[in-house]
Amino acid sequence: MAPDNGRDHWFEPIAEHLQEAYLRYTFAQNTDNEVEHIISSLNLKPGDRVLDVGCGPGRHSLELARRGINCLGVDISQRFVDLGNKAASEEGLGELVVFERGDARGLNFIDEFDGVISLCEGAFGLQGGPAASDIANLMGDQSVISGMAQALKSGGRLLLAAFSAYFQVAHGDADSNDFDLMTGVRHEVTEIKDPDGRKASVDLWTTCFTPREMWLMAQGAGLEPMTVRSVHSGEDWSTDTLDLDHAEFLLLAERR
Numbered sequence: 001m002a003p004d005n006g007r008d009h010w011f012e013p014i015a016e017h018l019q020e021a022y023l024r025y026t027f028a029q030n031t032d033n034e035v036e037h038i039i040s041s042l043n044l045k046p047g048d049r050v051l052d053v054g055c056g057p058g059r060h061s062l063e064l065a066r067r068g069i070n071c072l073g074v075d076i077s078q079r080f081v082d083l084g085n086k087a088a089s090e091e092g093l094g095e096l097v098v099f100e101r102g103d104a105r106g107l108n109f110i111d112e113f114d115g116v117i118s119l120c121e122g123a124f125g126l127q128g129g130p131a132a133s134d135i136a137n138l139m140g141d142q143s144v145i146s147g148m149a150q151a152l153k154s155g156g157r158l159l160l161a162a163f164s165a166y167f168q169v170a171h172g173d174a175d176s177n178d179f180d181l182m183t184g185v186r187h188e189v190t191e192i193k194d195p196d197g198r199k200a201s202v203d204l205w206t207t208c209f210t211p212r213e214m215w216l217m218a219q220g221a222g223l224e225p226m227t228v229r230s231v232h233s234g235e236d237w238s239t240d241t242l243d244l245d246h247a248e249f250l251l252l253a254e255r256r
Contacts, residue, residue, distance in 0.1 A: 054122025
């Protein structure tokens, strides 16, 4: 089980406001295709066990469970955890998927999972801004990927998404967000709506990465990186190269 360590995170009140409305956003609209990529990339089969770090309301874990794969979803938001467990219960998937509140910076699983995922900036990349503990802003995210790595069995694979620094530099809107060139953090003030359409103005801090940073961080966690490619959650996971026009990078690595 992942402890919450008594630490709050700036994302928690955002999740509390969004609730199930999170699933209405564009980035959450391509779950079936993304899960096909997860299964193929991680070489998963029914009966395998997957850890979903920063799982949100559990869209990937629930879809994996529908295909016979056991999942544990961990998220800092108790609201999202409750939504995931409610959906699992309603679908009769409670034997295959469970959601728990936990802090991705303090994972303590050892050699337990056949695959580990953290997608759509679920946890990795959200350790900047108020959550940052060092000026270079890598320590928090390094602890996330290190915890994910040690959760894998030997031969298990990790699939990790992060926002692209290349995309931010090429396409960032200076009028709507600030980009810190030292920490790689994009600070955005945006409007979100709850399930009843009530609006709230919130601050988002998203750390942007280069492929090289992700590669080196994976190696530092004891993983063997395999590929990094450009993707865009909710829209396009089909590319097999790097470019400036997709908002995210997707790292595939293996524990050997």
